[in-house]
Amino acid sequence: MRSEFIHRLVSLAAELADSVPGGKTSSEELGPNARWYASSWQRAGGIDVFLARDGVERCLVVAGAGPEAARVPGEVVATGERPVKVAAYSSEACAALRALFPWTAPRALPKHRPSFGCGDRLGVATPGQLRGLRHTRAALVLAQQSVRELTLTGRSYAEVVDAATWGVFQEGYQEGFGADGDHLKTADEVRALLDAGATFITLDLSLCLGCASSLPEMPDAVRRLEGNSWELAGERLEANPDDLRGFWRVYGPTFAFIEEADVLCRQARGVGGYDLEVSVDETAHATRPLDHLLLATELARRGIAVTSIAPRFPGEFQKGIDYIGDRERLEREVAIHAEIAHRFGYKLGVHSGSDKFAVFPLFGRHGGDRLHVKTAGTSWLEALRVVAATDPALFRAIWTQATEGFPRAREYYHIGTSLADVTGKADVPDSELPHLLNDDACRQFLHITYGEILKAPAPGGGTLSDALQENLAQNEARYAHGLEAHFRRHADGLGLTSS
Numbered sequence: 001m002r003s004e005f006i007h008r009l010v011s012l013a014a015e016l017a018d019s020v021p022g023g024k025t026s027s028e029e030l031g032p033n034a035r036w037y038a039s040s041w042q043r044a045g046g047i048d049v050f051l052a053r054d055g056v057e058r059c060l061v062v063a064g065a066g067p068e069a070a071r072v073p074g075e076v077v078a079t080g081e082r083p084v085k086v087a088a089y090s091s092e093a094c095a096a097l098r099a100l101f102p103w104t105a106p107r108a109l110p111k112h113r114p115s116f117g118c119g120d121r122l123g124v125a126t127p128g129q130l131r132g133l134r135h136t137r138a139a140l141v142l143a144q145q146s147v148r149e150l151t152l153t154g155r156s157y158a159e160v161v162d163a164a165t166w167g168v169f170q171e172g173y174q175e176g177f178g179a180d181g182d183h184l185k186t187a188d189e190v191r192a193l194l195d196a197g198a199t200f201i202t203l204d205l206s207l208c209l210g211c212a213s214s215l216p217e218m219p220d221a222v223r224r225l226e227g228n229s230w231e232l233a234g235e236r237l238e239a240n241p242d243d244l245r246g247f248w249r250v251y252g253p254t255f256a257f258i259e260e261a262d263v264l265c266r267q268a269r270g271v272g273g274y275d276l277e278v279s280v281d282e283t284a285h286a287t288r289p290l291d292h293l294l295l296a297t298e299l300a301r302r303g304i305a306v307t308s309i310a311p312r313f314p315g316e317f318q319k320g321i322d323y324i325g326d327r328e329r330l331e332r333e334v335a336i337h338a339e340i341a342h343r344f345g346y347k348l349g350v351h352s353g354s355d356k357f358a359v360f361p362l363f364g365r366h367g368g369d370r371l372h373v374k375t376a377g378t379s380w381l382e383a384l385r386v387v388a389a390t391d392p393a394l395f396r397a398i399w400t401q402a403t404e405g406f407p408r409a410r411e412y413y414h415i416g417t418s419l420a421d422v423t424g425k426a427d428v429p430d431s432e433l434p435h436l437l438n439d440d441a442c443r444q445f446l447h448i449t450y451g452e453i454l455k456a457p458a459p460g461g462g463t464l465s466d467a468l469q470e471n472l473a474q475n476e477a478r479y480a481h482g483l484e485a486h487f488r489r490h491a492d493g494l495g496l497t498s499s
Contacts, residue, residue, distance in 0.1 A: 001086070005034050005054040009086060010078045012036060013063035016048050017082060030054075033474060036061075039172040044068055044100055051170050056473040058089040058166070060097065072096040094162035097169050104165045106179035106199045108273050109139040109307065114369050114496060115347065117141035117180055117200075118487075119376030120160070121153055121450055122383055122465075124472055126167025128483025129379065134173055136496040137369075141200055142168065143179035144374070147189055148412060152451025157181060157196035178275060182374070183282070190261045194268040200275040200307070203261055206282050211253040218248045221301055222294070230293060233335035233366075237290045247294045255298065262304050275307035277372070281351040287311035289336040296344045308372040310349025311337050317352040318415050320377055320447035321440045323359045331362045338366035347372040354378035355443075360493030373494060377447045382482045384446055385437040386475050387468065392430035394467050398453050399426045401464060402445060405452025417444040 008030045021041045029035050036052040043049070047064030049072075062072045062085045073096065074087030087093040098105040109115050116138040118129045126142050133140055143164035150157060161179050168177060180200040181193030185207045193201065208214065222244060229238040258278060265274040278299070280287055292311050299306055314333055315325020323330070334348075341348040347370045350356075350363055354375035363371060388395040402409075406419050421441040426433070436442040454465040472479050491497050 001054045001057050006077050009061050010084050013084045037170045040170045056470050060087040060093045071099055091162055094165045097165055103174040104169045106143055107176050108199055109178045109275050113137055113139045114371040115139040117144045117374040119144045121380045123163035125379040125483060126164050127171050128480035129487055130171045130173050131484040132487025133491055136491045138496045141178040141180045144182055146182035153454055157193050161197040187260050190264050201265055202277040202279050204279050205254045208253045208257050210250045214253040216252055232339045235336055243290055247291050251295055277308045277349055278306050279310040281310045281312045283312045286314040292337055293340050296340055306346050308347035308349040310351050319413055320443040323356045334362055335366045341370045357493050364495030380450055381437055381443055382486055385434055386479045387471050388433040390475050391471050392433055395433055397459050401453050401456040402449035405449050409449045409452050413448040415444045417441045
């Protein structure tokens, strides 16, 4: 960091000594592309703690002495009665924040409120996400990443948690947040992400659904459901012998994994200290409401308290674009799925939930407080919108890399877009590039190619990932503003905005 920047931090720390935190809420300039974040300023045990940035370099500043200051790693840049220490962004600095301010550490979500999950592939989206969502009724998940995303971005889950911690402290958000280890398919993945800080474990059952080699004997309790009927959202569900056999053939092999994961969560977090979601959304066919009901019944019988179940809804919930399908049928089935969730006391999970503006109202209507919506790549797309508007050359380099990597990226995602759908679309004047982020095909094209983009070399040296981080640091306010508006639109559509 520049010596001039360090000098300004020391002067600022001296000024703050006689002031009270909370009087300032926005970032303030400390020089060209340098600032400190007034919303982060906290006082603990006689020390002042706040965050600052010099270009792409971020730091934690501690002014004062004592045991609290000793917890923070870093370099002492001013001595005397009130020493000043500066710690560059690091896992150690984030751990120190969590030790000093427990509200910067993830925790289990409240059960009585709807919840909303935010993915952040670049590690800098939390401030904007919070500005759009902090005044809603939703409990927030701010460290959410799947194993697939971790592999493609080259990040560790601990890095995802650290990024959320830093963003939460920067915004002074003290309401608590969750950390979702998303789409975990094995017990080893569950263990690894719990160890890395996850408090919300999403089980992806796709490896064991319908696995004939691990199908156990149907329990008597399931057999005894034969002939039962349930009235749900004006529809009658009946369990005939064929339905029960079909359910058990598909879901029977999953319970061993669910039970093992639940034990691992209890061992790592204690009873009530975690959230467990069961996801069957990445399957070929829509989840039958009867199968959802039978799954919930069997989980309850086994004493497994899930936070949410995410069915596969009818129609298409493709990445980065609005809902495709029969909305009337979707609403009928959502009403039944939601009533099942209400009856059993968990939340209805909606995956690939970003940008589904056409159907948000019906989910909000039927889900109410029993709703968990998960978004991922939409924050990445908003970052690319900023790049398109501020650095056309960088955006065109990103587009070129996405074109080259699209065939590989498409192996990981189900989307309707092909390379032919976007060929030539970027052949527009620089001023029109941001409008590509409003085109469905372009959104999907850029949405799924993030892994190919981030690891690629940049024309001027370094990687495209480095260039993206530098651009977003220079345009930090613009990115946060875009995210704020985008997530407010999500919250408004879902009916999450506080009255």
